Each structure stands twice: as C-alpha cells, then as structure tokens.
Amino acid sequence: MKERILKTADRLFYLEGIRAIGVDTIAAEIGISKRTLYNHFPSKDALIAAYLERRFVQPPPSAPAPSAQTAVAQILATFDSLERRFAAKDFRGCPFVNAVAEVGNHDRAVKKIAIAFKESRRVWFRERLNELGVAEADALATQLVLLVDGSIAQDLVRDDPAMARAAKEAAKVLLRNAGVDVGGDAKPMASDKGTSQ
Incomplete structure (x- = not known):
C-alpha cells in the first residue's frame, strides 16, 4: 500500500503540482481513506519528502546507465x-x-x-x-x-x-x-595535445 501511495503521489505531484494536489485527491485516486494514507505518511510534508526521496534513488531519466562507453x-x-x-x-x-x-x-x-x-x-x-x-x-x-x-x-x-x-x-x-577530444566532429585546436580516454 505504501508503494501504491507513493506511485500515485509521484504521478500527481509531478504532473499537476504539489500545491494543486491534496492528500484527499491521492487517497481518492487509490480508493483508500485519508486515515489509511496517514497511517503510512503522517503528513503531506512527509509524503512530499518520500516522493522526492523515491525520485532520488531511481536514476534520473537523463542519467545514462553505466556502460563501456568512454x-x-x-x-x-x-x-x-x-x-x-x-x-x-x-x-x-x-x-x-x-x-x-x-x-x-x-x-x-x-x-x-x-x-x-x-x-x-x-x-x-x-x-x-x-x-x-x-x-x-x-x-x-x-x-x-x-x-x-x-x-x-x-x-x-x-x-x-x-x-x-x-x-x-x-x-x-x-x-x-578543457583539452578533451570530443570525437570525430571536434575541431582540433592549435595547442591540442589530446587527452587519453
């Protein structure tokens, strides 16, 4: 249930805004009472912090996965x-x-x-x-x-x-x-000595 609450809060907070979405909306979306939500998160502030912590531990979409790339x-x-x-x-x-x-x-x-x-x-x-x-x-x-x-x-x-x-x-x-060779489309600089990759 805690994960369901977080997933719903994540979607609604991100798409609609933290101030626009109350705990009533999140509880109704899941089909639970506010009391059930508060059993897992004692306040909206606690839910907001948990939402952000959940986003933090998941690699951001812009972060490339570890690879053999240079x-x-x-x-x-x-x-x-x-x-x-x-x-x-x-x-x-x-x-x-x-x-x-x-x-x-x-x-x-x-x-x-x-x-x-x-x-x-x-x-x-x-x-x-x-x-x-x-x-x-x-x-x-x-x-x-x-x-x-x-x-x-x-x-x-x-x-x-x-x-x-x-x-x-x-x-x-x-x-x-900074002296880094960025690849084939790089324009060589006169003083470019190259950097090992």
Whole structure:
C-alpha cells in the first residue's frame, strides 16, 4: 500500500503540482481513506519528502546507465537522454526544482533532498571529467550542470527538445576548451595535445 501511495503521489505531484494536489485527491485516486494514507505518511510534508526521496534513488531519466562507453560519450549522452525526455508528453521539468519552487525555502527537508540530488549529478560529471584528466574538473562539472538545468528551463518555456542539442554543443565547446577530444566532429585546436580516454 505504501508503494501504491507513493506511485500515485509521484504521478500527481509531478504532473499537476504539489500545491494543486491534496492528500484527499491521492487517497481518492487509490480508493483508500485519508486515515489509511496517514497511517503510512503522517503528513503531506512527509509524503512530499518520500516522493522526492523515491525520485532520488531511481536514476534520473537523463542519467545514462553505466556502460563501456568512454567518459566523453557518457557526458554527451546525458544531453541525448535529455532531448528524448523533453520530447515526452509528460515532461514537466526537474521534480526537485519544481518542489523547491512550490513549497519554498522554508521546507528544509525538501531543500536538503533537492540539493543532494543536484550535487549527485555534479559529482557524476566531475568523476567522468577526472577520468579524462581534466585539470579543473570541479569547475567544469558545475558548468555542465548549469547547461543541463538551463536546457530544462528553456525546454519548459519553449517546448523545444532541441534545447538539449544546443546544450550538448555548448558542452562540447567547454570540453574542447578543457583539452578533451570530443570525437570525430571536434575541431582540433592549435595547442591540442589530446587527452587519453
């Protein structure tokens, strides 16, 4: 029952908004009483936190699965995954950003989970960049995360999956500037010494 409640809350919170959906709506959707819901989640705030934690442990749609791909290919595949996600009819942006925007900064649990999620994405980029031997991996990881979040915001406003492609091209520029060979379409730089992959 707890998983049914979470699945229903996930769908409704993400598609309709946290503030728009009350526990009454979630309980009615499942066919249970509010009391049954509260037996599993003592408050709406607890349900919101559980919804976000559930999203956090599941790999985000934009995160490529572990593979034998090179670190560069994995980084760039992130933007390909984003483009596919943007094209889906049910895409409503980042659930963590949405939650912070809706409940505000006063909800420390929501803010903490959102920060942890965003940091996990940044750390993932940094690990790939470290594999490539990038000198300023931490700073570049932050820049790549900004491209991800910026493309999400642009897609929401424009409803244009090509925003992910534009972010991918910008990521290639950043990677090349860091001395990374991004593949066959890379424009060699005069001082490019190449980086082992």
